[in-house]
Amino acid sequence: MTSLLVQSCSATKESVDTPVPALDLYDGYFFRIIKKALRADQFQPGLDMIIISAEHGVVETDDKIGYYDRQMDTDRANELNDEVVGEIAEKVAGNEYDKVWVNLGADYLPAVDGIEAAVDIPVHYIEGCGIGMKGKRLKHLVSSGRPDPVHGD
Template identity: 45%
Template sequence: MTELLIQGCSQRKNDPNKPVPPEQLYDGYFFRILEANRSESGRNIEVVVLSAKHGFVTQEDRITKYDTQMTQNRATELNSDIVQSFNEYVRDSDFSDVWVNVGQPYLRALDGIESGIQAEFHYLQGRLGERGHHLKRLLQGDHETVKDELSHID
């Protein structure tokens, strides 16, 4: 079974001279953790990005540098498109778990996605460093420990 990570975009971006996959554009804290640890995972984790400008971005999409921030209003604007794109993306999937690593403003954009799939949803929580720690452990294959740690966060 495959797992899915929904990762929020980052303000820090590379500046390619052409459209590129999201992993080549974003250069923030979590994307550096992704780059450093994805090959260590014993499980197959697909990564999609929740972009303040583009909405739901898959690894097949090509995007360029932009300067749009996720606000509550922007999240509300994107919500229906994100839910529709998510439902299309997971329609024929067998995702067992969906991991969500986004900042607070992004949550409104994700409102309603859980009804489109029969997977278990896990929201990485805590301060930046705590979420980074959870993400690293997740990518290294220590899913059960991350689930346990998240269950103890209020």
């Protein structure tokens, strides 16, 4: 199984003076889950990830970026929509993914509006009542390749 995880950036970032890989810059709750799985060598093989950045749009985990302080809002998400949907569709077309997993907060969702029509594979959203449940489902996804069974996917 190969899947693409679309993850929002985080407000919590490492304080860096020079650009670093995006995965190293972000330090929010979901990134701590992802990094812990990577450190423990438990990150699901075949699960690729891209980050939706309020500042940069679509960012690969190894793209070098510097510190910034821009928050996502509905206007910015709408502004990024064409770019984000286009880049996700291009990435899906260039790889043999079985699914796209989306882990975005409400402010980010307009950035991926229309993604289901742009790709020819299932798009699933990591949902939950609060950040803790979403984190639990993300942890299960990155370590097993599927979300928490409670999610029903």
